[in-house]
Amino acid sequence: xxxxxxxxxxxxxxxxxxxxxxxxxxxxxxxxxxxxxxxxxxxxxxxxxxxxxxxxxxxxxxxxxxxxxxxxxxxxxxxxxxxxxxxxxxxxxxxxxxxxxxxxxxxxxxxxxxxxxxxxxxxxxxxxxxxxxxxxxxxxxxxxxxxxxxxxxxxxxxxxxxxxxxxxxxxxxxxxxxxxxxxxxxxxxxxxxxxxxxxxxxxxxxxxxxxxxxxxxxxxxxxxxxxxxxxxx
Numbered sequence: 001x002x003x004x005x006x007x008x009x010x011x012x013x014x015x016x017x018x019x020x021x022x023x024x025x026x027x028x029x030x031x032x033x034x035x036x037x038x039x040x041x042x043x044x045x046x047x048x049x050x051x052x053x054x055x056x057x058x059x060x061x062x063x064x065x066x067x068x069x070x071x072x073x074x075x076x077x078x079x080x081x082x083x084x085x086x087x088x089x090x091x092x093x094x095x096x097x098x099x100x101x102x103x104x105x106x107x108x109x110x111x112x113x114x115x116x117x118x119x120x121x122x123x124x125x126x127x128x129x130x131x132x133x134x135x136x137x138x139x140x141x142x143x144x145x146x147x148x149x150x151x152x153x154x155x156x157x158x159x160x161x162x163x164x165x166x167x168x169x170x171x172x173x174x175x176x177x178x179x180x181x182x183x184x185x186x187x188x189x190x191x192x193x194x195x196x197x198x199x200x201x202x203x204x205x206x207x208x209x210x211x212x213x214x215x216x217x218x219x220x221x222x223x224x225x226x227x228x229x230x231x232x233x
Contacts, residue, residue, distance in 0.1 A: 002027050002028075002090065003086050003088060004025075004048075004050075005019045005020065005021050005052065005056065006020060006021065006022050006045065006050035006051060007020050007053050008020075008050045009049070017056060017139075017142055018081050018082060018083045018138070019056035019080040019082050020056070021082070021086050022050060023087055025044075027089045035093060053080075057078050057080050058078060058079050058141040058142055059077075059078055059145055060076075060077040060078055060124070060141060060149075061077045061124060061127075061152065061224070062074065062076045062149045063077070064152070066153070066156050066165075067155075067177065067178045067179075067181050068180070068183055074151065079138075079141045081134055081135075081137070081141075085100060103126075103128040104129060106121075107126060107129075107230035108230065111210065111211075111230070113210045116209050119212070120152070122214070123152075123214060125230075126227030126228055127226070129228040130228060147223050147224075148222065150220070150224075151168075153167075153168065153177045154166065154204075155173065157183065157184045157185075158185050158186060159188060159192075159193050160186075160187070160188060161189050161207065162190050162206050162207040162208070163183065163206045164194075164205050164206070166202070167202040169218065169220075169221065171198050171199060171201070172193075172196060190205045190207075199217075200217065201215045201216065201218075202215075202216050202218070
């Protein structure tokens with residue numbers, strides 16, 4: 001995104017928890033250099049006489065690509081709170097577009113088919129609905145940053161009227177989430193498949209790209225907040 005989160009000698013001792021950033025350098029030049037050689041990031045920090053602002057960067061969640069995908073990743077989401085809005089310089093190899101919008105605005109836009117949110121982004125933005133103010137969100141992320149996240153590894157089931165992504169903790173979540181490289185056929189509807197769970201539900205149901213529903217009825221084992229339904233906000 002072309003945003004350098006860092007602290008200089010003056011801001012090194014700040015304790016307000018908000019991330020600092022630096023825009024006073026040739027960002028386009030250094031963005032290209034660091035993209036081609038990540039080790040040059042340290043060179044950039046040395047030239048600017050700054051250090052990465054790790055104090056304000058908090059691990060938020062971790063996701064693993066389902067086994068049905070040929071190309072797979074384990075991705076960690078981080079959260080940093082900013083008091084000022086930086087000028088974004090998009091990285092052409094990684095970012096297509098960006099907007100500064102509230103989580104609920106993105107979720108509502110997805111339901112209106114104005115944009116598509118991949119399931120992890122839909123889930124994480126729905127988590128943010130637990131917080132009314134940025135400071136509440138920042139404090140929560142800071143306080144639980146030392147906790148070990150449960151890796152969310154969706155397992156995809158094909159129903160007669162859509163797809164269900166089972167998530168850890170659901171009664172029907174398999175012991176081995178990598179057991180199948182194909183979407184598992186159920187032969188029943190999503191509602192019928194949901195009824196097979198005895199108690200705990202942790203899943204997302206997808207009729208199509210834009211019609212999704214998160215179903216969660218228990219608390220997270222790692223102390224994280226669970227997503228809320230954007231349709232009720």
